[in-house]
Amino acid sequence: MLPVDWCLRSRAKRIAIWMGWLALVALFVWCWQIMTETTIWAFVWDAPRQAQDVGGRMLPPEWGYLPELMQPLWDTLNIATLGTIGGVIMAVPVALLAARNTTPSATFLRPIALFIIVASRSINSLIWALLLVTIIGPGLLAGIIAIALRSIGFIGKLFYEAIEETDPKQIEAIQATGAGPAQVLTYGVVPQVMPALWGISVFRWDINIRESAILGLVGAGGIGLKLNASMAILAWDQVAVILLLILATVVVSEWVSAVIRRTII
Amino acid sequence: MLELSSVSKTYRTGDAALSDVSLQVPKGQIVGLIGPSGAGKSTLIRCINRLVEPTAGDIVLGGKSLVSLGGRDLRRQRRRIGMIFQEYALVERLTVMENVLSGRLGYVPFWRSFLRRYEGADIQRAYQLLDRVGLLAHANKRADALSGGQRQRVGIARALAQDPDLLLVDEPTASLDPKTSRQIMRLLTEICAERNLPAIVNIHDVPLARQFMQRIVGLRAGTVVFDDAPSALTEDALTEIYGAEDWDAMRKGDDEQAEAESDALRQLAEVGA
Numbered sequence: 001m002l003p004v005d006w007c008l009r010s011r012a013k014r015i016a017i018w019m020g021w022l023a024l025v026a027l028f029v030w031c032w033q034i035m036t037e038t039t040i041w042a043f044v045w046d047a048p049r050q051a052q053d054v055g056g057r058m059l060p061p062e063w064g065y066l067p068e069l070m071q072p073l074w075d076t077l078n079i080a081t082l083g084t085i086g087g088v089i090m091a092v093p094v095a096l097l098a099a100r101n102t103t104p105s106a107t108f109l110r111p112i113a114l115f116i117i118v119a120s121r122s123i124n125s126l127i128w129a130l131l132l133v134t135i136i137g138p139g140l141l142a143g144i145i146a147i148a149l150r151s152i153g154f155i156g157k158l159f160y161e162a163i164e165e166t167d168p169k170q171i172e173a174i175q176a177t178g179a180g181p182a183q184v185l186t187y188g189v190v191p192q193v194m195p196a197l198w199g200i201s202v203f204r205w206d207i208n209i210r211e212s213a214i215l216g217l218v219g220a221g222g223i224g225l226k227l228n229a230s231m232a233i234l235a236w237d238q239v240a241v242i243l244l245l246i247l248a249t250v251v252v253s254e255w256v257s258a259v260i261r262r263t264i265i
Numbered sequence: 266m267l268e269l270s271s272v273s274k275t276y277r278t279g280d281a282a283l284s285d286v287s288l289q290v291p292k293g294q295i296v297g298l299i300g301p302s303g304a305g306k307s308t309l310i311r312c313i314n315r316l317v318e319p320t321a322g323d324i325v326l327g328g329k330s331l332v333s334l335g336g337r338d339l340r341r342q343r344r345r346i347g348m349i350f351q352e353y354a355l356v357e358r359l360t361v362m363e364n365v366l367s368g369r370l371g372y373v374p375f376w377r378s379f380l381r382r383y384e385g386a387d388i389q390r391a392y393q394l395l396d397r398v399g400l401l402a403h404a405n406k407r408a409d410a411l412s413g414g415q416r417q418r419v420g421i422a423r424a425l426a427q428d429p430d431l432l433l434v435d436e437p438t439a440s441l442d443p444k445t446s447r448q449i450m451r452l453l454t455e456i457c458a459e460r461n462l463p464a465i466v467n468i469h470d471v472p473l474a475r476q477f478m479q480r481i482v483g484l485r486a487g488t489v490v491f492d493d494a495p496s497a498l499t500e501d502a503l504t505e506i507y508g509a510e511d512w513d514a515m516r517k518g519d520d521e522q523a524e525a526e527s528d529a530l531r532q533l534a535e536v537g538a
Contacts (some may be wrong), residue, residue: 178371
């Protein structure tokens with residue numbers, strides 16, 4: 001006689017899972033207590049009124065401010081675009097060193113390349129900009145380099161994964177013709193990864209437009225500079241115009257990047 | 266003339282894919298290599314152009330030993346050996362013409378290949394070959410826009426662009442329908458006859474091998490167990506090669522395939538391509 005009852009998990013496992021959930025809830029309650037210990041509740045209860053106040057000062061937006069924003073907006077677009085191009089140029093060799101199937105030395109160069117990728121990714125572009133403004137002074141250049149440095153990790157990581165996913169048969173076939181290493185790379189690997197490189201770069205450009213909009217907060221040029229200035233003088237109607245302009249730019253850039261990626265892939 | 270003497274290959278896992286294979290292929294002869302999956306057919310032809318590194322023995326092509334070469338010398342010998350693959354192994358995103366011209370990579374300097382500025386003689390030759398395989402009208406199409414039979418013809422043109430002294434052909438018809446398979450085999454044998462080219466053809470399909478090969482070599486578990494004219498391939502000989510029903514060999518075949526691939530990948534990493 002075969003058994004008629006069957007359970008996915010054993011009794012011990014079920015209890016363990018239940019205890020796990022219980023622990024999670026307890027942790028949440030405990031954290032909530034610590035979190036609210038220093039909260040000044042008067043401010044929190046006040047929040048809707050404050051929001052209403054700021055919102056009221058933002059309306060109506062000061063549309064006359066718009067022409068003055070065109071130059072900083074252009075700067076922002078340039079920071080994003082030049083930064084992305086610089087990032088791609090630096091990321092491609094790093095990705096080639098990091099991909100298991102193209103690295104010249106898996107024991108020595110690959111870890112270095114992976115470290116560059118991690119280091120670049122772990123630092124936010126705002127922090128890069130903060131450092132660079134200190135080093136090379138405020139302005140567009142600091143913004144461009146900050147965006148480029150942050151992009152290396154993102155593009156490098158996605159691109160080296162694309163290189164590792166290439167079809168080894170096509171590469172083997174090129175090798176079998178007697179091609180040298182550089183030829184194997186340009187005929188066997190490059191055609192397979194070009195669509196990925198374009199897709200990744202356009203995606204990063206789209207992200208960089210958003211990131212470069214705030215770099216001005218630390219003095220690295222662009223529309224963030226204006227945002228900072230307007231906030232400092234509490235000109236909320238100007239802030240509203242800037243935020244709407246950034247929103248419009250992001251929407252347009254997202255649309256552009258979607259169109260480009262669709263035509264490539 | 267190709268001469269293999271006592272070629273052996275043992276993979277890192279300790280599996281002996283080939284043991285003591287000796288074989289001579291004179292100019293113009295087409296040899297069919299048959300045997301169950303895992304018999305070492307794929308390993309054997311890859312040992313010849315060193316996509317797989319043989320562990321022992323010697324391989325001599327036209328008086329030149331291939332086993333101890335490295336770097337530039339190896340590439341110089343590889344360009345004399347055309348290879349045709351089971352799943353065509355064309356660079357899918359390149360045009361038909363670029364794929365055919367890639368057969369010249371062993372001959373041209375890097376900048377020429379990179380800029381696609383091939384010499385007139387190479388270009389004319391590529392057109393001649395495309396005409397020969399009946400694909401002249403498709404020269405500027407992307408390889409992935411072609412059908413299976415057409416892609417395999419591009420693969421043949423690429424191998425011939427190398428101006429080879431030997432053709433290695435790995436399961437040329439395994440991905441094709443029966444009619445196209447026959448067309449491809451006919452084309453291959455015609456081309457070898459035209460150029461007096463020797464060829465080693467791995468082939469699963471015994472009737473196809475009987476029909477098109479001049480000589481058949483049967484491989485079983487890495488050793489040659491049959492080497493004669495197709496007419497001598499009797500039922501008994503087939504049982505000798507394939508065994509009655511050898512399911513273990515099929516499982517071993519999967520292992521061998523995986524090992525050959527990982528071996529090739531490791532080599533790729535070593536040359537730093």
